[in-house]
Amino acid sequence: MYSPLPQNPVRAVGRRAVSPPLASLILFLMLIALPGGKAPAETGKKPDPHAALRGAKLYKNFCQSCHGKRGVGETVYPWNVGKPGYFPAPALDDSQHAWHHSDEDLAKFIREGSPRTPRMPAWKKNLSEQNIRDIVAYMKSLWGNRALECQGPKHMSCM
């Protein structure tokens, strides 16, 4: 590879402002402090449109095959009904009860999977925490105002 300088001049005189290990430590701290440090306490609020857009792509790749286009839920065929251990993938728009869960609970369900069926696996193997938050944002972009306002534990008193 062509390099115009035979040697890094700063390095040559030994005056680096920040040593590489320190630089990576700072970068690491910034990374955990930025998206991860922010609590997902957006329950009841409109999602960030940029996050929802990122989530839409992930949803198409990872979730749509079961949960349907725009979260309408799985088409349940009669031959599957009553099969032992068969659970259909519920709607994730506001037509069922996805909005009864807080952001945290939705993220946890996606992260850990369903305790009832391996059909809904633990996505933490394939998706980062940020990916999961983005998908939750996408799901919420499919909800109307009432579902958004009544999201989570307060849905009971909101009916």
Ligand code: HEC
């Ligand atoms: C192979 C099919 C399949 C795929 C792919 C899948 N799911 Fe599921 N999902 C299910 C099933 C089945 C359930 C119901 C589990 C149960 O009843 O315990 C479920 C349940 C859920 C629930 C709980 C909904 C509620 O109202 O309680 C959420 C949230 C969810 N899935 C999100 C996702 C997301 C996000 C993805 C993509 C990253 C995804 N799922 C991919 C099958 C799937």
